Structure formats: structure tokens, C-alpha cells
Amino acid sequence: MAAHFVLKRYLPEFGEGKMDLYEAIKTGIKNAEYRNATPYWAKRLLSDLGLKQYREVLEGNKNKLTHYVFSGLELKHIEATFRVGYTRGPTLHATIRDIIWSIPREQFVVRIENVREYT
Secondary structure, three states: OOEEEEEOOEEEOOOOOEEEHHHHHHHOOOOEEEEEOOHHHHHHHEOHHHHHHHHHHHHHOOOOOOEEEEOHHHEOOOEEEEEEOOOOOOEEEEEEEEEEEEOOOOEEEEEEEEEEEEO
16 A cells, blocks of 8 residues: 555646646655645654654654654655546655654655656
């Protein structure tokens, strides 16, 4: 089973033009996907062990951590799929390397590698 990400086709770039997110992931320009660090996404991305770590850090962040890295058994899925909208077009499949939880930004950074396209 894989974590599924639905992409918008274009994202405004800094400067002129627009960035095609699908093509950026396919070519390796974009090697991470960002999601809000909410319980919803934590439950979708993290295994029971990862969720336990997530809750412990949420409840007590005594060390004032700025980020936490989830990898290995803490991940619910080791594969990610990317699709533009809810279409039947081609999909990208990638291996999830790890997930970085940026605590001050309240954001998950899903880092990917080994991207391949299936039509």
C-alpha cells in the first residue's frame, strides 16, 4: 500500500512562469512533498510507532525540538504515488526516504527518491 498525494497541475513560481509539479517531481527537481502536520496527516503517514512518537513530542516537547525525523518502522508506507487531480492519467511512484516534521512550521516534509512513471 502507498501514501497517495493529489497534486495541482501548476504552482506559481518565484519569478516568471509557472512550475508544473508533476513534471518537477518526475524530473527530480522537486524531491519532497509538504503537508500540514495535523493529526489527519500524521495518521495517514505514520505507523503506530510513529504516531506514538508524534503524540509524545506533541504532549511534552520538553527539549524544545525544532524538528523530528521519522524513518524505517515509524513510517506507515514506504511508497508514495502522485497524481494530478482526480484523473485517470499517468501516476508517479516513488520511495519515501523519510519524513521530517518541522515543528515550528507545523509541517511534514515527505522526502522521496527513485521516482518512476506508470501510464
